[in-house]
Amino acid sequence: MKTVAWKFEKEIPVIFDVDVAVLGGGPGGLGAAVMSAKAGAKTLLIERYSMLGGMASVGEVSPFMPNHYKDGSSFDRPVYTRWVQQMNSYLPEEIRSKIPAGDNAENGLTRTIGKEIAALAAEDLCIEAGVKLLYHHKLCGASVKKGKIDFIVLDSKSGFVAVRAKNFVDCSGDADLAAVSGCEFELGDAEGHCQPMTLCFKLSHVRRELMPNWEAFQKLYKDGQQSGALSCPRENVLYFAHHDEDVIHFNTTRVQGKSAVDGIELSDAEVEARKQLREYIIWLRASVPGFEQAQLHSMGAHIGVRETRRVKGLAYLTREDFVKRSKFPDAISRCNYPIDIHCPTPGKSGTELVHMESSEYYEIPYGCVVAKDISNLTIGGRPISVDHAIHSSMRVMPPACTVGQAAGLAAALSSQRNCSPAKLDGCEVRKKLVEMGAYL
Template identity: 50%
Template sequence: MSQPTVSRPAQSGIPVLHDMDVIVMGGGPGGVGAAIGAARNGAKTLLIERYGFLGGMATAGHVNPWMPNHHDGKPLDTGVFQDWCRRIEELGGMKLPARHFCPETAKLAAEQLCLEASVQLLYHAALDGPLMDGQRIDCVLALGKSGLSAHRAKVFVDATGDADLAARAGCPFEFGREQDGAVQPMTSNFDLANVDVARIPDRKIIQEKYEKAKAEGRIRCPRENVLYFKTVEDDRIHFNTTRIVGANGTDTLSFSAAEVEGRRQIAQFIAFLRAEIAGFENARLHSMGAQIGVRETRRIRGHAYLTRADYERAAKYPDGICRVTYPIDIHNPAGTGTEITHLPKGEWYEIPYGCLVPQRCENLLVGGRPISVDHAVHSSMRVMPPACTIGQACGAAAALCARDGLAPAKLDGRIVKRLLIEQGVALIEAPDGAAPAGGTERKDRRAEVLSA
């Protein structure tokens, strides 16, 4: 039976609330990086966010800790991301160099940094869609409490994590892994408080009990182990261990159903931990995300494209705007297992600027996780520190394009790279004879299986 549909009359008289140099859609790590990156480079910048706070997965998704993106023991994300961490620390929400942080403080810190950079913020406004003028976005329509409003800019940055704006602007994208379009599973993260951490047994003992509980039907979760982390409080443990397979974060019904399944699994985990694992006898649910964690949906096709083969050869580019050492980390889209594949020791790969520039739209950049890379590379670059740096690169590029009346595709990515270096990002100027800009169109795929 085909889906019943309705139509609505075309709407006129939508108020235009902003006329900006740069609009960033979405305020996660990518959007925070982009908005601050644009504003610090002189662009009149607006950030639009559907929730009433910033941070994306780091706050709304209750994702913790920052995964390491280090080289030689030193962090690579030394731009906006480092400023964010330092501000969280100043506000008492983390102790550097530890990587776990207080999500509530992360909200405060991100907002303070945006305001200090003169970023304007529009909260509680979800993207409805762009109004196009040929292949240019004239303005975006956002749905808020007073209905639709329009927001105009010279250049836009899609930092929705799902490439919502790019998709609605008609840009081509990929979805999921190459063989079947399946995406990484979702996870509902949660924290338990009042844990006697000193009494938590060895992970091997937890594993045995977990497997028994699964075999006896007391836990229904396809994940292979119990993944947990310490937090900023001594008696609180963070869990990234539920697994919701087959859900689609860009499908209204599927996204909603995933929330229900995530909380069903959380309830089972709490019961199991309290009943069977030492130290958790008196634990109580401390917090869950405002939303389920979505690892993967769309990835745009841009002017460059990185593949697993580029990852394996630790590809470098003259216009590499982000260095990444975090491994390929694919939670099995079909169920149990996680693939972790490290780079050769001491190596990193770079993301060329063209991966941020979508095809078929003349004034759009994409920041954060849905850039132009394959399923395997996405599983590596998606973690929050590089997502923020990629966002910062988009913001810097958007500011230059707005200033000079340039399309992002016409901007030389080496200029963006140089600007990022001047502004403190740990990039390296390309040596003579480096690989040409632009990534590759080669397709190489393969995955075995093993964790963010």
């Protein structure tokens, strides 16, 4: 590709100078910002879009997966469970009782929650905790001095602006801040292929009572693929009931072989996924009972991104730790969600699922959220220091939020003590998390 030189040197305003700046308002950023503010740090949450929730809102990822101990206790206290509780408060009691909330995930007939509710409830939590929210600001650079981020540069309607913080937490999902700051990271599987992207969507005006059962639906899907009506390479059609009786949520388009941290490929992925979406609507109306009058209810404003960069931290967790159910004295999160790898290899299909019993879990140690190359940076949400397999397990929203809360607390403690997160005792971070309501 041809290149041009562009030297940009200009005075830009420092719009905030805070203790902790969290980049990204998805589940990880929510956990980080709320915990940091609750620990007493002056906290800024920066988000490129107009709302919080990340994949749960702009990505239209409405099903919230379980991550529970056998007695029903959520591993994801306190921020995630509070988020679920707040989401439920937006729904009438009759519907609320059907949706799993934190500690009683087994009682639900459905566990999908609409994106607007996810965004509103996340904002409620931030306001409640005293987090300053900064929407419509996108990270585009960082000034690093002696291995420490001095300030970050954001692109906004006012042009380029700077934010200073004692500590930064990268919860951008893609580890954008770690990448522009020069951190070492991994991408995808051994061949560098990331899990496929999926544009989620919902259809309304569905008559559920007429819908085929799961097996019959899959048979119709195979017929649809064989007839050429559907070009989606997924091995099955994945759908979930929604709290609105006539709405079905689809998490089923599949775009392989494109990188979500390559601008052009990300754009192409949106086009390819929407082509699949159009085919799905036509096929469902024509071929699947109950969908004759179906209408497009909503779709992600951003294609769903499962996997991109994973930042190298002070600790590194691998598939072996999943197999051994590893435990650590400085654990900051527990997880028993399966290894869940949607086939990353272009031209191949399938999903690898490796479950564990609900009486089992593995733990994530503190070092997985501490970036090894930058002294005032912690990582929350999906890009923490783990391998491709562990990432596929901990990336779901409850643990993503919980590792975020540890990264946020560590940033707050570091700013209060004028030290690097690497200098904190992980066991003390764990103790403090427990005092603040974590399940560890």
